[in-house]
Amino acid sequence: MAKGSNEVESKHLQRFHYTLDQAIEKPFNWKQMWRLLVYLKPYSKNYLPAAVIAMLISTAVRLIVPILIGKVAIDVAIADKDITMLTYLVIGIGVLYLLSYVGNVYRIKWVNILGQNVIYDIRQHLFSHIQRLSHRFFDSRSAGSILVRIMNDINSLQELFTNGIINLLMDVVTLVGIIVILFVLSPKLALAIMVILPLMFYLTTKLRRMIRRSWQSVRIQQSRMNSHLNEGLQGMRITQSFSQEAENGEYFHGVNTDNFNSWKDATKKSAMFRPFVEMSNAIGTIILIAYGSYLILVGVENGGIEIGDFVTFAFFIGMFWDPISRLGQMYNQMLMAMAASERIFEFLDERPNVKEQEGAHEFIDMIGDIEFDKVEFSYDQERIALHEISIHIQAGQTIALVGHTGSGKSTIANLISRFYDPAKGTVKIDGYDLKQVTLASLRSKISVVLQDTFIFSGTIMENIRFGNPNATNEEVIQAAKVVGADEFIQRLANGYETEVEERGNILSAGERQLLSFARALLANPSILILDEATASIDTETEVKIQEALGRLLKGRTAIIIAHRLSTIREADTIFVLEQGRVLESGSHEELMAKREEYFSLVKSQFQMLDAM
Template identity: 75%
Template sequence: MSKQRNNAQAQKKSPHLKRFYYPLDTAIEKPFNWKQMLRLLYYIKPYAKTLLPGAIIAMFVSTMVRLLVPILIGKVVIDQAIANKDFTLLTYLVIGISLLYILNFIGNTLRIKWVNILGQKVIYDLRKSLFSHIQRLSHNFFDKRSAGSILVRILNDVNSLQELFTNGIINLLMDIVMLVGIVVILFAVSPQLALAVLVILPIMFFISIKLRRNIRRSWQDVRIQKSRLNSHLNESMQGIRITQSFSQEKENTEFFNGVNTDNYETERLAMKKSAYFGPFVEMSNAIGTVILISYGAHLILIGNIEIGTFVLFAFYLGMFWEPISRLGQIYNQLLVAMASSERIFEFLDEQPNVEEKKDAKEFQDMQGHIEFDRVQFSYDNNRVALHEISLEMKKGQTVALVGHTGSGKSTIANLISRFYDPTSGEVKVDGHNLRDMRLDSLRHNISVVLQDTFIFSGTIMENIRFGRPDATDEEVKDAAKVVGADDFIRRLNNGYETEVEERGNILSAGERQLLSFARALLANPRILILDEATASIDTETEMKIQKALKKLLAGRTAIMIAHRLSTIREADNIIVLEHGRILEQGNHDELMDKKGEYFELVKSQFQMLDAL
């Protein structure tokens, strides 16, 4: 209820801020099952012959020592050495018990060392596996999820498994061995007293079963709220300039307070429920101790047990509730891990919408001849983006796609790069259906330059080289010279070794665009896609690029998407689109003579320029 109340309050004050909610990030309703936990434990397999055996042996050594010492103290030290006043035996026992404690120290030290190394390696492998898998997923996956919610699963959800792998698994095994050993020893020494002090166990088991499902769902809610908090933070940081330009800092802070409160409340509730187990263990310990003192004293008085047995039971009873309490903590870790693993495996089970066939072929010396054969495509079931279009882009042609926003221009470019597959029909390159070809073979031959270019943290040199890591420094500089980026790069303090911040914030929009041109050209593609690529470049720079592109595009197929029609006058073929359909196509002069849609688009742009 608090979550709904806080969200409602935040939206009542700032209803437009509802954009920060991501409905896909919801609780995963699955029963707690050990098959999934075994799947998680599969990541230990690479270390099953190295670190794991050593940790288990060290655990068994320290556990056996702890089980043996109370027997020596109760049955030998008290009932024999002290009862018979045998000081020689007592001396040997003191030395022997001391050596056992040293052995216990060594075993614990090695166990802690090895399980921590094991846990860190498993977490490393799991995060690597998750990130690698997400890298291969289709654009459709990222269209429906915020960057923040994806980051939460790679970082927070994986991190929440760390305690389970570094301590939980080995501690679970150690505590089970300890409990079984104690129960066996107690019943072997005195079944009557053992039965009396352990009578509380069935009640504890019943309570833990009742709490299990409730606690697990609470930790799922924590993961969901952390995902939403991270999503909001990510979007807020990315959009800080827009927030400040519209003076929405106060409203944004109010909304953050609502999301932050939701996160606080869900984690507080989960911790509260998880903490219930501790008091029950303490109460059970108290009840067991009272039974031991009262019933144990009675058995001593009637001669059924000796004082050493009573002391032995006191030792083991204190040791018994310690692993019981730890098992409660481990169980909480298990519940947290289960909630996180469900979310991790949800991503790992996600399959790319664009699938690569097992027998997919490689492009051999791609020429760049593109065909669309009755292609229909929709991003969802409600809106068709392309209506059975057929078109041809010949090798070496420069083809321009024009039309109003939403006409299907970028969709055509996305299908050529095979970021999506058509709903029906075929997209072919050099006569090969793209569904039959290897994705990396296709994309190594395509370079894409977007209007909103992305610059990575690193040097200018590294950013240009991103599309072709094996390029030499001279090749990088030559590519920069071709697109006119060399001049501004050399004016920077460290030239090509200048470090750019996240998203290239130290560069202007035009400079970032020039770098993206150099990056694309260095890759030496057979197909070049320019999606509003010159929109952020001033007229003078654009003229330089147009001149350079005439040389660069020779022998390559180029697809240009532009709203500024002056940039596509020289295109070999101009395709005019409207609502996912081809209205007309031809070169500039042919379309102007037709006085159709293209003519009207050109006319309207010139009228706007005249008005200015």
């Protein structure tokens, strides 16, 4: 890679590690975990209690059976050689295990239904929330990083909700039950066996910070890799055009290696928990054999235990360490869930910069009179995009915005649609300040056609109908005919039912643009914004568009942004912008007569055409 690329990568890694360190130092947020558990509330009256009851049944069976074997079968039935009691006991234990089997079947069924519903709700909530966020949110984040939150991070919560919560309750109930039973049977032996618990607790506590750091690193590295993948796939044509496959592969190798190493580190640290549990189990078993045997030899009359108590202890010791091990795994799940939930709630806590006031005006019929009153706006603090712009566009007028790149043309269009709010001044439509208007009613009366039009996966018919979901097939076809799109659509294999691929790649740039014109017309807007809308259309198609524009713009307020000045000759007023200021305005003839900035733009454009 070039030196400049290496410097950029180095700075990116510095920012990445700084962000990672910040995330790692955060304490475990139980309040945030509670926010996750709130998603269980809609199911707290059906699936959740049913799963808990099924869990309690199977857990109760696991606790009862060892007591029956040790205290009843060995100390009573076998000691008294009571075959009848032993027979009934075997049948009874078999029935209990059958009951436990049924309980486990329904627990697994209801827990999975519960978990899948919760994951569905979280993903739906996050996506719906993101759709309502302002453009500034998307300006500072890549599509790949947003995709990671909606897919990967929410998937990381799946194990927590499908198994983790109920298993946590089951293991806690099992542990408490075992501890109570052991102390009832023999407090001395129970205390001797559990002497290892403080050491185990200390060692596992030391592991928590390391494990949490490693799983947070995994989430951040995954986000970085997914962002690069999304960018690499979208820019594949540019990569191949400049023969940068090797450099792109080298960069991805680095990202992929970082992701691999983070997973390896996290799994290695997480795997350390199990050996500690097994070591504790081994020590507990040795204590049981040594001290338990001594208590049997001492005899019950001298404070010892019976053989049945020893066997029951052996059963419960085998059961005791498994829940502790699973609780350790559960803690790892919670750490992963916490790392993912931090990133999910970061987006859910985002609030739109463009806010809708309570009791805002709702446009029923929009006339289309637009006024900018000393509007100032900037995308960042370093550069002001508009300097106290004052423009009045009368209803039904067609105005054009021209100027060099970065002069503020698209910014004006963005403010009319209220994708952003001005820093100073007001933008009004029909006399209403846009800050006091509902966003839905405003944008439903405005159609925007961009240079890089977006075509969705689906049919031609569905893509045009996106402008008005309630339109009939006949209305869709009529809109396509008006803008001249019907001709090429009829040539397609399945006409209006032709399936277009992602972003409409089977269509040419001009054809995609014609579809966007049809979509805009079908929406029947009061205000139409054409932002470099004819830039990707060839000369022959442009002639058709110019013919259609007369019908498209009739009775509507239109704002045309164009570099190709031949497309705006018929505009009622042309505003010439430069660095966020209006230099001059007037009709094409008036501005040409002034022989100032507009005249220079037209002259330079024609000179370029003559030179070609």
